[in-house]
Amino acid sequence: MNLDKLLQGLEVQSTVGQLDRSVGSVVTDHRKIQTGSVWVCYRGVLIDAHQFMAQAIDKRPIAIIAENSRPIRTPTNIAYIQVGNSRSALARIAANWHHQPAEGLDLIGITGTNGKTSTAHFIASIFRLAHLETALIGTIGYYLGRTVLPAQSTTPDPLTLHSLFAQIHQNQIRHVIMEASSQGLDQRRLDHLKFQVAVFTNLTQDHLDYHGSMKDYLVAKLRLFRQIVPTGLAVINCDLSPGITNSIAAAIQEKSFANVITYGLNGQPNVTATNISQSTAGLSFQLLISSGSEKQSTSIRLKLFGQYNIYNALAAVSVALHYQINLNTIKKGLESTVIPGRCEAINLGQPFTVIVDYAHTPDGLRNLLRGIRIEASHRLIVVFGCGGNRDSTKRSLMGEAASEIADYTILTSDNPRSEQPMLIIEQILSAVRGKSNFEYDVILDRKKAIQRAVEIAEVGDFVIIAGKGHESYQEIGDVLYPFDDRQVVTECLTNIL
Numbered sequence: 001m002n003l004d005k006l007l008q009g010l011e012v013q014s015t016v017g018q019l020d021r022s023v024g025s026v027v028t029d030h031r032k033i034q035t036g037s038v039w040v041c042y043r044g045v046l047i048d049a050h051q052f053m054a055q056a057i058d059k060r061p062i063a064i065i066a067e068n069s070r071p072i073r074t075p076t077n078i079a080y081i082q083v084g085n086s087r088s089a090l091a092r093i094a095a096n097w098h099h100q101p102a103e104g105l106d107l108i109g110i111t112g113t114n115g116k117t118s119t120a121h122f123i124a125s126i127f128r129l130a131h132l133e134t135a136l137i138g139t140i141g142y143y144l145g146r147t148v149l150p151a152q153s154t155t156p157d158p159l160t161l162h163s164l165f166a167q168i169h170q171n172q173i174r175h176v177i178m179e180a181s182s183q184g185l186d187q188r189r190l191d192h193l194k195f196q197v198a199v200f201t202n203l204t205q206d207h208l209d210y211h212g213s214m215k216d217y218l219v220a221k222l223r224l225f226r227q228i229v230p231t232g233l234a235v236i237n238c239d240l241s242p243g244i245t246n247s248i249a250a251a252i253q254e255k256s257f258a259n260v261i262t263y264g265l266n267g268q269p270n271v272t273a274t275n276i277s278q279s280t281a282g283l284s285f286q287l288l289i290s291s292g293s294e295k296q297s298t299s300i301r302l303k304l305f306g307q308y309n310i311y312n313a314l315a316a317v318s319v320a321l322h323y324q325i326n327l328n329t330i331k332k333g334l335e336s337t338v339i340p341g342r343c344e345a346i347n348l349g350q351p352f353t354v355i356v357d358y359a360h361t362p363d364g365l366r367n368l369l370r371g372i373r374i375e376a377s378h379r380l381i382v383v384f385g386c387g388g389n390r391d392s393t394k395r396s397l398m399g400e401a402a403s404e405i406a407d408y409t410i411l412t413s414d415n416p417r418s419e420q421p422m423l424i425i426e427q428i429l430s431a432v433r434g435k436s437n438f439e440y441d442v443i444l445d446r447k448k449a450i451q452r453a454v455e456i457a458e459v460g461d462f463v464i465i466a467g468k469g470h471e472s473y474q475e476i477g478d479v480l481y482p483f484d485d486r487q488v489v490t491e492c493l494t495n496i497l
Contacts, residue, residue, distance in 0.1 A: 001097065003063055003079060006038065009092050009192075010083060016070055017079030021062050026097050026159060028090065033059040040093060041066035042086035045210070065089055091191035094158035101165035102193055105173075108319060109180040109190070111221045112201025112237075114364045115312045116154070116179040118304075118342050119201060122316030123177050126333030130325045135168045137161070138179035139358075140340055140470045145171040155184025158191075183210055186220040190227070197322060198224045198258075199235040199315050203244055204363035209391040218247060225251040228258040235318040237311060239264035261321065263314035265307075271314045271321070278305060278375050280353065285310055287317065289327070298331050304343040305355070306371025308364075341469025343368075346486060348493045352378075352461040354454065356485045358469025360387065360414070362397035365466055369405040378460035379407040383453045384467045385446070386428060388419030388475075395424065396431040402440075403432040406464075408456075409440040412449035414467045415475035446474065447488050454492040465489060 004019040006026070024036025030052040033039050039061045041049045050068050057064075057071070063079035070080040083089040095102065108123065110116045117139045124143070127134040136143040139154045144167050155178070156164065168176060180190060180198075203218055211217040225234055225248055234252050236245060252258055263271040273285040283302040289295065302309060313334050320330050338344075346354045359368040365384065373380055382402055386395045402409040411428055413421040421444050432438050443449035453463050465485045468474075474483035 003038065006093055006096050007065075007081060008096055010065075010081070010089050013082045013084060014070070015079070015081050016074075017063070017076065019063075019079060021079070023062065023097075026093060027061075028157075028159070030056040030059065033061045035060075037061040038063045038065065038093070040086055040090045041068075042090065043067070065093070085188065087188040088191045091158040091188055091193075094162040095192060097159070098162040098166045101162055101169045105165060105168065106175045107193060107195045108175065108177045108197040108199070109195045109224050109227075110178065110199040110201065110315075111180040111182070111185065111224050112199070113204045113206050113361060114359075114367070115201035115308060115315070116181075117358070118309060118312040118339055119199060119315045120177045120179055121339045121342075122313055122334060122337050123319050125337040126316060126320045126325060126330055127175060127177075127323075129333045129336070130320075130323070130329050132175050132323065133171075133173040134175045134177060135164075135171075135173045136177045137164060138177070144168050145173050147171070153184070154179045154181040155189050158189050161189060180221075180224050182217055182220040185223040186211070190224070193227060194229050195224065195227050195232060196229060197233045197235060197319055198228050199319065200225070200237060200240070200244075200248055201312065201315060202237055202240065202363070204361060206361045206391060206394065209389075218244065222247055222251040226255040228252065228256045230257050232256065232258040233319075233322045234258050234260045235315055236260060236262050237264055237315070238262040238269045239266050239311075259322075261318040263311070263318050265310070269314075271318050273300075273310050273314060276307065276310065278371070280375060283307075283309060287314075287331070289317065289321065291321070296327050298327055300331060301335055303335070303338060305375065306343065306367055308367040308371065309343065341471070341486070344469070344486065346489045346493065348490065348497055350454075350457075350493055350497060351459040352457040352463060354457075354463045354465070354489055354493070356465045356469060356489060358471075359384075359466045360468075362394050362401055365398050366401040366405065368464065368466060369401060372462050372464060373405050376462040378458065378462070380405065380462050380464070381408045381410070381453050381457060382406040382464040382466060383410045383412055383446075383449050384465075385412045385414035385416075385421070386424050386467070387415045388417035388421075388424060390417075392424075392427060395427040396429075399428040399430070399432045403435055403438040407439065409438070410449045410453055411440060411442045412446045413444050413474070413476075414446075415471075417475050418477060446483065446485075450485065450488050451492045451495075454489065454496060 142149040262269040473480040
């Protein structure tokens, strides 16, 4: 591809150098520059890549795209393209480099603090039964038809993302369900994409280490709703605060006249649930759908726990209605959904229940424990920690949730990264230490913590292993060590049975 073709559609502030040249690769790491490379230089979260300009120039790429003005010492045989936002430019360049693979794809984006993964898998299950060829890009993995790739991040960087789109297009898949993380949206990884459907699940505290405030956190998520096509659909949880729903509505009206479907358990949403009950087998409820004068209803049994999963299911139903999928298919899709590491029960015949879940936010953990508490007639034992180098303000809130709902808590290491695990646990305990009714233990070794929980569980107890869910590693320092809560639980149960 020629450089001038690669740059099509970019909002360029200035260009110096020859553009009629063949491009060999597009890179964002100056250390990976080779002959024929185009280097896209942007300001990262921790490091501004502009500081590596001299090293990049020494490697002689054919072109540099950056936000800063062209350095005087730049050789004339290196084209220099100055842009207003390098991250947004990268999204456009990635699309051009892969020959616009997203064109013709039907994109469904899901954003929210919690529930993105579960909602995405509910939708995918319904679509499969409706014989709609579907790909899924999210936290657990990248499902590209028969190919499943491990997820490097919830929302991939633009070069990876458009490479995935190219594979999806080649596999003749039309529908793509995507989890849109707040960081991915803020870092403009999804810029220039057009979404047929955008879903907003909820907004609770998380990622404040990155965004700084709940206001900025919301602003990042609202970007998705400015990218809905005019004939598209916005799916909104009507049980959110009026401030959030009004902000979503304003974002939609800025760029689109998309239709809106509401879901929830209060008020008069288009999609709702009644007669909710829970047993050891999961959730049951009556699904009610209102569209104008037309009303539909059916009973649903989910293989999951917690009222929050009803919200996720209702969001998926709302999306399915946009594609005119019949109610029987919707019912079968919801009831057959199994999500790795999301309320995943590990059953080897033990006389108590063990559940592995990804809950890693205060709201997520509280909702999980509340959902299980309804069913737990015996003890509720929870094992969890908090990730290092992430929002530290949520740690004490998670401790409060455990102290208020669980009968016994074992605090352990999650993904400590570069932080000391014990210091993280001290922060979890900061708001609850001294509570007379808070029974807990601290076992830093996560495997031993899980083993202890399984050993002390008695007939009828519920044991919850929270925080990592589907993850197959534990991040300590800069190293990813193999670790899967589900495998560890299985090993521990095998040893006691």
